[in-house]
Amino acid sequence: MKGTNLxxxxxxxxxxxxxxxxxxxxxAICDELEKYTGRTAKLGVVHAxxxxxxxxxxxxxxxxxxxxxxxxxxxxxxxxxxTGKVALTRSKEVRENIWxxxxxxxxxxxx
Amino acid sequence: xxANGQPPRWATRFLQWYxxxxxLEDLEGDLFEYFERNVKHKGLRRARIIYAIDVIKFLRPYTxxxxxxxxxxxxxxxxxxxxxxxxxxLVRNKLFSLINIIGLAxxxxxxxxxxxxxxxxxxxxxxxxxxxRIYRVITTFRNADQPPMELASTSVKAGKKILETVAGPQKxxxxxxxxxxxxxxxxxxxxxxxxxADNSFLKVFTFPMLKGDIATALEEPYSxxxxxxxxRKMFGEADPIGxxxxxxxxxxxxxxxxKDLPKLSHIRFEMLISFATxxxxxxxxxxxxxxxxxxxxxxxxxxxxxxELAPVESALAKISKQExxxxxxxxxxxxxxxxLGSVLGGKLSNNVGPAISPLVTWVLSGLAFVIILSACFNYxxxxxxxxxxRSREVGIRKIIGARKSHxxxxxxxxxxxxxxxxxxxxxxxxxFLKKEFLALDPHISDLLSLDLSFKTILYFIxxxxxxxxxxxxxxxxFFSRINALLVMKDASNLKLxxxxxxxxxxxxxxxxxxxxxxxxxxxxxxxxxxLLRFDLGFETENIVNIRLQGNKPEVLAKExxxxxxxxxxxxxLMITSLGSYHGSTLKYGLDSNNVWINLVDxxxxxLHNHKLLAGTNFKLKPEKxxxxxxxxxxxxxxxxxxxxxxxxKALGKVITVDGQPLTIVGVIKDFHYGTLESKIEPVMFRYSxxxxxxxxxxxxxxxxxxxxxxxxxTAWRKVDKVHPMKAKFYDDQIEExxxxxxxxxxxxxxxxxxxxxxxxxxxxxxxxxxxxTKLKEISIRKVLxxxxxxxxxxxxxxxxxxxxxxxxxAIPATYFFFDKIVLENFPYHQPIDMLELLAGVLVVMFLxxxxxxxQTVKAxxxxxxxxxxxx
Numbered sequence: 001m002k003g004t005n006l007x008x009x010x011x012x013x014x015x016x017x018x019x020x021x022x023x024x025x026x027x028a029i030c031d032e033l034e035k036y037t038g039r040t041a042k043l044g045v046v047h048a049x050x051x052x053x054x055x056x057x058x059x060x061x062x063x064x065x066x067x068x069x070x071x072x073x074x075x076x077x078x079x080x081x082x083t084g085k086v087a088l089t090r091s092k093e094v095r096e097n098i099w100x101x102x103x104x105x106x107x108x109x110x111x
Numbered sequence: 112x113x114a115n116g117q118p119p120r121w122a123t124r125f126l127q128w129y130x131x132x133x134x135l136e137d138l139e140g141d142l143f144e145y146f147e148r149n150v151k152h153k154g155l156r157r158a159r160i161i162y163a164i165d166v167i168k169f170l171r172p173y174t175x176x177x178x179x180x181x182x183x184x185x186x187x188x189x190x191x192x193x194x195x196x197x198x199x200x201l202v203r204n205k206l207f208s209l210i211n212i213i214g215l216a217x218x219x220x221x222x223x224x225x226x227x228x229x230x231x232x233x234x235x236x237x238x239x240x241x242x243x244r245i246y247r248v249i250t251t252f253r254n255a256d257q258p259p260m261e262l263a264s265t266s267v268k269a270g271k272k273i274l275e276t277v278a279g280p281q282k283x284x285x286x287x288x289x290x291x292x293x294x295x296x297x298x299x300x301x302x303x304x305x306x307x308a309d310n311s312f313l314k315v316f317t318f319p320m321l322k323g324d325i326a327t328a329l330e331e332p333y334s335x336x337x338x339x340x341x342x343r344k345m346f347g348e349a350d351p352i353g354x355x356x357x358x359x360x361x362x363x364x365x366x367x368x369x370k371d372l373p374k375l376s377h378i379r380f381e382m383l384i385s386f387a388t389x390x391x392x393x394x395x396x397x398x399x400x401x402x403x404x405x406x407x408x409x410x411x412x413x414x415x416x417x418x419e420l421a422p423v424e425s426a427l428a429k430i431s432k433q434e435x436x437x438x439x440x441x442x443x444x445x446x447x448x449x450x451l452g453s454v455l456g457g458k459l460s461n462n463v464g465p466a467i468s469p470l471v472t473w474v475l476s477g478l479a480f481v482i483i484l485s486a487c488f489n490y491x492x493x494x495x496x497x498x499x500x501r502s503r504e505v506g507i508r509k510i511i512g513a514r515k516s517h518x519x520x521x522x523x524x525x526x527x528x529x530x531x532x533x534x535x536x537x538x539x540x541x542x543f544l545k546k547e548f549l550a551l552d553p554h555i556s557d558l559l560s561l562d563l564s565f566k567t568i569l570y571f572i573x574x575x576x577x578x579x580x581x582x583x584x585x586x587x588x589f590f591s592r593i594n595a596l597l598v599m600k601d602a603s604n605l606k607l608x609x610x611x612x613x614x615x616x617x618x619x620x621x622x623x624x625x626x627x628x629x630x631x632x633x634x635x636x637x638x639x640x641x642l643l644r645f646d647l648g649f650e651t652e653n654i655v656n657i658r659l660q661g662n663k664p665e666v667l668a669k670e671x672x673x674x675x676x677x678x679x680x681x682x683x684l685m686i687t688s689l690g691s692y693h694g695s696t697l698k699y700g701l702d703s704n705n706v707w708i709n710l711v712d713x714x715x716x717x718l719h720n721h722k723l724l725a726g727t728n729f730k731l732k733p734e735k736x737x738x739x740x741x742x743x744x745x746x747x748x749x750x751x752x753x754x755x756x757x758x759x760k761a762l763g764k765v766i767t768v769d770g771q772p773l774t775i776v777g778v779i780k781d782f783h784y785g786t787l788e789s790k791i792e793p794v795m796f797r798y799s800x801x802x803x804x805x806x807x808x809x810x811x812x813x814x815x816x817x818x819x820x821x822x823x824x825t826a827w828r829k830v831d832k833v834h835p836m837k838a839k840f841y842d843d844q845i846e847e848x849x850x851x852x853x854x855x856x857x858x859x860x861x862x863x864x865x866x867x868x869x870x871x872x873x874x875x876x877x878x879x880x881x882x883x884t885k886l887k888e889i890s891i892r893k894v895l896x897x898x899x900x901x902x903x904x905x906x907x908x909x910x911x912x913x914x915x916x917x918x919x920x921a922i923p924a925t926y927f928f929f930d931k932i933v934l935e936n937f938p939y940h941q942p943i944d945m946l947e948l949l950a951g952v953l954v955v956m957f958l959x960x961x962x963x964x965x966q967t968v969k970a971x972x973x974x975x976x977x978x979x980x981x982x
Contacts, residue, residue: 001747001886024271025137025141026137027141027144027145037324043141043142043145043165044168044169047138047141047169048171048173063137067685068140069144070140070144071139071140072142073136073137073139073143073640074136074137075137075140076136076137076138084501
């Protein structure tokens with residue numbers, strides 16, 4: 001199983017969940033993602049990824065309280081699980097390791 | 112916000128249906144949130160569309176719910192419980208069960224009849240071994256200036272050509288219809304009809320031989336093959352093989368006996384004569400073998416198994432092209448058509464055996480469908496209306512753990528059980544209906560046997576299941592949606608009257624259909640009577656038409672003239688106004704056109720009281736072929752513009768018919784030569800006193816008509832001992848000519864009767880239910896001082912409005928249906944009588960009022976104290 005390996009989009013979603021803290025439910029995650037990345041995040045895609053993250057055990061979810069908004073339907077709030085946190089830190093470490101080894105001049109000027 | 116609109120309900124339902132329960136709630140919420148956003152930014156319409164698209168987009172493997180086999184298993188376990196509760200509720204609500212079962216049974220019996228008819232029609236010719244490999248050779252006949260004609264018959268030459276030059280077919284057979292004669296065996300004479308068939312006939316078709324050699328039976332000229340029945344008639348129990356049979360002066364020999372034909376065979380015969388016979392009888396120069404002699408010969412081919420049809424088709428096309436090249440002004444081409452389905456195959460001229468327009472089966476199925484639908488409406492209506500009584504049961508089932516699908520299954524099963532019960536009753540009704548239907552018209556009993564087979568029984572059961580499912584679907588859906596908690600808390604919470612709109616609509620549809628049918632029956636019946644009573648332009652009363660059957664007219668006429676009741680006798684080639692035609696080309700100057708002809712003697716016109724506008728009756732009594740007089744109708748003058756259409760001046764003008772110049776000696780008033788379905792066309796009378804295939808028209812002056820017929824019969828016996836007399840009253844013949852309409856009126860009338868019965872049952876059920884549920888309300892009103900009349904009005908009002916709405920739809924619909932569609936085909940129809948339309952409606956309304964009235968009056972007269980004390 002590819003289990004602990006994070007896809008790029010999966011990582012973004014997981015990070016967003018973490019950044020939203022206790023308000024991380026699908027619509028809010030979409031909005032945040034749009035804000036961060038500048039590209040539109042479709043609910044369909046995000047929903048599928050959330051579902052997959054949960055299956056992999058990287059995120060946990062629980063249903064919130066019912067309210068009169070959303071047609072009376074409850075929200076499903078996500079939070080990053082322990083394995084999720086480990087995976088995020090790992091991938092960050094991997095990246096930083098690589099960044100550290102890039103010679104300074106190589107990326108300068110290309111931006 | 113909510114007032115601004117909701118997402119499309121169906122999309123939400125769809126989502127709820129497919130989505131995994133674990134994912135459903137928040138996904139629904141998410142979509143709703145997006146929907147609300149979209150409403151704000153993009154408007155309601157776009158938002159709804161986007162919502163629907165999103166719902167469909169979410170249909171992915173991970174969102175779809177798994178099929179729960181356990182659920183199905185539960186159904187199986189619960190069947191016993193379902194049966195028990197169903198039985199209890201059936202027994203508890205006797206009235207409603209009865210209404211449902213009777214309605215379904217009556218309507219399904221019509222459905223069974225239609226199924227039997229359609230299976231019969233489709234079972235035609237199924238007994239042939241190579242049934243799906245037998246093809247008919249059909250002919251397309253094109254005359255220069257006429258639309259092409261499709262014929263089931265073809266030429267002898269086509270058969271011979273296929274036999275000789277086309278490689279594909281395994282067997283080819285040629286046969287010819289139209290033999291009739293008197294067979295003499297010893298001293299006995301038997302009138303027989305037969306077909307000429309070649310030696311392959313019995314190999315292509317499966318008519319099993321009982322006696323004789325199949326390989327050679329029809330090879331030699333003057334050979335006969337008899338059906339079992341004919342053989343027994345002619346020879347009794349003796350062995351007929353090798354026995355001689357005389358026709359006129361020719362001797363034939365019996366060489367085979369085949370088993371009696373199954374009823375559902377499109378080819379029917381009493382006897383086969385070898386095709387070699389007719390070939391041997393041809394004189395040197397006849398058109399028997401001409402390519403365009405396509406009128407009474409039939410060619411069938413048997414293809415080998417797993418063979419291609421295309422090469423044969425193209426070979427036929429090639430032959431057609433070659434042969435037609437030699438013809439002037441016309442083209443005759445042949446092609447193949449499967450033998451199966453020839454009964455429902457649509458219109459081909461010269462068809463062998465019966466042909467039914469596919470439209471008829473559609474109309475029959477349509478009628479059955481409407482009736483069954485009506486009964487299903489009853490079931491739906493009553494079940495939903497009475498849901499209150501069973502909602503607790505459903506509530507408890509749900510609380511114990513039944514899923515929606517379980518409740519759905521339970522109620523569907525219940526309705527199927529009821530439909531099965533109804534099937535038992537409807538089967539009895541069907542047996543009765545079948546007898547009546549076959550007796551309706553001789554054509555029908557000739558065409559159909561309606562025997563039961565394993566297949567039809569299976570269809571019957573399938574129909575019952577289908578009806579059960581259709582009738583039970585809506586109630587089952589309704590019950591499965593019941594919210595258990597609400598019901599258990601307070602049953603009256605159930606939104607019982609939420610579906611009142613639907614129920615009202617169903618009642619209106621039922622009544623509209625019933626009213627339409629009853630009005631159609633009445634109008635149709637009066638139109639049919641109108642056709643019979645129509646003034647044809649001549650008299651038909653008390654005239655007996657006697658087929659000469661080859662006898663000498665003067666001999667018979669002399670015998671008949673001695674009977675005192677016989678007033679006058681005339682002779683004619685054919686009987687007009689019955690739908691048969693005899694035509695030729697009339698030439699006047701340079702103009703020529705088709706004209707219909709009847710050959711009559713000098714007594715014909717006075718006897719039938721035809722009105723002469725100018726000139727006189729026939730005076731001369733010329734020999735055959737030397738006639739010189741003609742009497743024409745007004746249309747001839749109009750069509751050919753003879754003497755500026757002035758009857759007086761047209762006398763003495765000469766017209767040419769069949770190369771014979773004839774002088775117009777009389778002009779008669781237009782009359783109906785054809786049936787009333789066609790317009791009056793140019794018609795002429797020619798003189799001929801001797802037509803052995805014609806008729807004697809005998810006018811009788813007697814009060815004892817059957818007695819007179821008997822004396823005529825005795826006189827006939829003196830002249831002709833072989834043939835039974837074929838005599839019919841003119842008026843009866845006219846009735847027969849329109850018998851199809853009488854059958855139609857009877858069928859529609861019957862359907863109308865059923866439709867009204869079923870609709871009335873349904874209405875009755877609804878009224879009983881409404882008054883029952885409103886009993887308390889009525890009592891309170893009464894205690895507070897309402898009058899009985901006022902209460903009856905209160906209860907009736909709703910139903911009355913429904914009835915009036917359906918009348919308002921049905922009456923104009925019927926009127927336009929007849930005025931614009933049906934009666935367009937009858938140029939001489941009578942105007943539709945509004946009174947007839949209204950009469951039917953009034954009768955139905957009256958019945959309905961009676962029903963509503965009786966129930967509501969009963970309810971209004973109730974002692975309020977009795978009703979109210981129970982609470």
